[in-house]
Amino acid sequence: MSFESLGLRTELLRAASEKGYSTPTPIQTQAIPPILEGRDLMGGAQTGTGKTAGFTLPMLQRLMESKPQKGRRVIRTLVLTPTRELAAQVTESVRTYGKYLPLRSTSVFGGVSIRPQIKKLRDGVDILVATPGRLLDHVGQNTVDLSKVEILVLDEADRMLDMGFIHDIRKVLKLVPKQKQTLLFSATFSNEIKHLAGDLLHEPELIEVAQRNTAAERVTQVVHPVDAKKKRKLLSKLIGAGNWKQVLVFARTKRNCDRLALALVKDGLDAAAIHGGKSQGARTKALAHFKSGKVRVLVATDIAARGLDISQLPHVVNYELPHVPEDYIHRIGRTGRAGHEGEAVSLVCIDEAKLLKDIERLIKIDIPKVIIENFEPDPTIKAQPITMGRQQQPRRGKGQGAKKPSQRRQSGSGKKQANGNKKKPSPSSSPYKGRSNNQGRSGNRARQQSSHA
Numbered sequence: 025m026s027f028e029s030l031g032l033r034t035e036l037l038r039a040a041s042e043k044g045y046s047t048p049t050p051i052q053t054q055a056i057p058p059i060l061e062g063r064d065l066m067g068g069a070q071t072g073t074g075k076t077a078g079f080t081l082p083m084l085q086r087l088m089e090s091k092p093q094k095g096r097r098v099i100r101t102l103v104l105t106p107t108r109e110l111a112a113q114v115t116e117s118v119r120t121y122g123k124y125l126p127l128r129s130t131s132v133f134g135g136v137s138i139r140p141q142i143k144k145l146r147d148g149v150d151i152l153v154a155t156p157g158r159l160l161d162h163v164g165q166n167t168v169d170l171s172k173v174e175i176l177v178l179d180e181a182d183r184m185l186d187m188g189f190i191h192d193i194r195k196v197l198k199l200v201p202k203q204k205q206t207l208l209f210s211a212t213f214s215n216e217i218k219h220l221a222g223d224l225l226h227e228p229e230l231i232e233v234a235q236r237n238t239a240a241e242r243v244t245q246v247v248h249p250v251d252a253k254k255k256r257k258l259l260s261k262l263i264g265a266g267n268w269k270q271v272l273v274f275a276r277t278k279r280n281c282d283r284l285a286l287a288l289v290k291d292g293l294d295a296a297a298i299h300g301g302k303s304q305g306a307r308t309k310a311l312a313h314f315k316s317g318k319v320r321v322l323v324a325t326d327i328a329a330r331g332l333d334i335s336q337l338p339h340v341v342n343y344e345l346p347h348v349p350e351d352y353i354h355r356i357g358r359t360g361r362a363g364h365e366g367e368a369v370s371l372v373c374i375d376e377a378k379l380l381k382d383i384e385r386l387i388k389i390d391i392p393k394v395i396i397e398n399f400e401p402d403p404t405i406k407a408q409p410i411t412m413g414r415q416q417q418p419r420r421g422k423g424q425g426a427k428k429p430s431q432r433r434q435s436g437s438g439k440k441q442a443n444g445n446k447k448k449p450s451p452s453s454s455p456y457k458g459r460s461n462n463q464g465r466s467g468n469r470a471r472q473q474s475s476h477a
């Protein structure tokens with residue numbers, strides 16, 4: 025299968041070929057023809073599958089084929105993304121693939137001044153890529169008109185719902201014409217997503233390139249059971265001994281990101297943190313330094329790392345497991361992209377046994393457990409509940425915004441999770457086999473079970 029045979033126009037073929045694409049990826053092969061036909065589409069695609077080009081190339085072609093209104097340019101395509109980074113990346117793709125077409129695009133997202141965005145919108149664009157919160161800010165200021173949208177794309181829809189954007193999305197849906205083409209992409213399919221798709225899509229073409237809720241292909245996964253307080257040392261050791269040149273590390277909270285990055289710097293590693301509490305400038309700089317190799321370790325929260333496209337990223341480390349098992353899939357999807365090999369390492373302390381069990385159940389894989397010498401977990405340490413921490417990125421409100429009341433109540437307790445609490449020996453300590461606090465087996469047994477993996 026070639027790009028030519030998909031029926032794309034020469035300007036797009038030229039741009040794809042200049043980008044170095046010789047053959048379409050499976051999602052592109054499946055998505056491009058129905059989008060060109062004008063059909064709605066529901067795409068189940070993991071990160072790194074080439075889905076951005078999968079919808080951007082035919083979307084650009086459709087815009088060239090439909091007649092623009094005379095006079096000022098109007099927004100004819102709206103792409104909604106969960107994060108600023110993804111919005112920026114999609115915009116870059118739109119520009120790359122559309123470089124030989126007379127179409128204009130821009131992006132609007134929070135964390136930066138709204139004024140230049142207003143100016144660009146006023147100048148007129150055909151394609152707008154937006155995060156829902158900032159888009160509604162523009163709606164409130166009457167600086168955006170969505171009444172002429174012909175194509176609506178919801179990218180990483182599952183993530184937008186996870187981040188609490190459902191109300192914003194529904195508001196946006198009221199502002200776009202009923203008659204339009206809608207494309208919805210999601211890595212996972214919760215009932216909420218299916219519900220949204222049911223309301224939104226008209227006889228959609230369903231395509232799926234990887235099995236739902238399975239971990240990214242080509243990613244080797246391993247769990248290193250280790251006590252919480254030894255995680256940082258182990259991480260430094262793994263990076264140093266493995267001579268890892270570029271590693272993306274996930275922590276659960278902004279505060280943990282900052283602390284870990286600082287500690288790694290003290291260990292002599294070039295590290296930086298990226299999270300929603302940093303200015304957009306700082307985030308862009310950290311990412312650029314990471315991409316160029318200046319920064320070796322990038323420590324990120326789930327939200328900040330969402331949508332990062334770093335080609336050939338070889339290592340992802342879960343310094344702390346995510347609360348939401350689906351986030352594990354998104355995290356490890358940062359590596360093993362576009363056909364490259366990748367390794368996802370999880371440092372799992374006794375407190376996280378339940379989280380690990382949930383992840384393994386979701387991905388239907390018993391992730392190999394390998395205990396590293398000198399980092400054997402202390403079987404006398406009992407599991408403690410993991411609190412969200414003061415700086416935890418919430419999953420409600422406008423993406424980087426408000427907290428759920430339950431999370432607010434938990435504020436201030438973030439320190440606890442970093443330290444296992446040493447207590448007298450107990451045969452019931454849970455040893456990473458997915459048993460929560462009181463149901464575990466003994467630590468020695470865990471080690472025996474782990475060593476075969």
Ligand code: AMP
Nearest residue numbers: 045047048049071072073074075076362
């Ligand atoms: P995405 O899933 O859209 O984030 O894309 C993941 C990566 O695959 C990006 O770095 C793209 O540039 C790359 N990519 C997309 N389509 C192709 C293709 N047909 N051939 C090779 N690489 C591609």
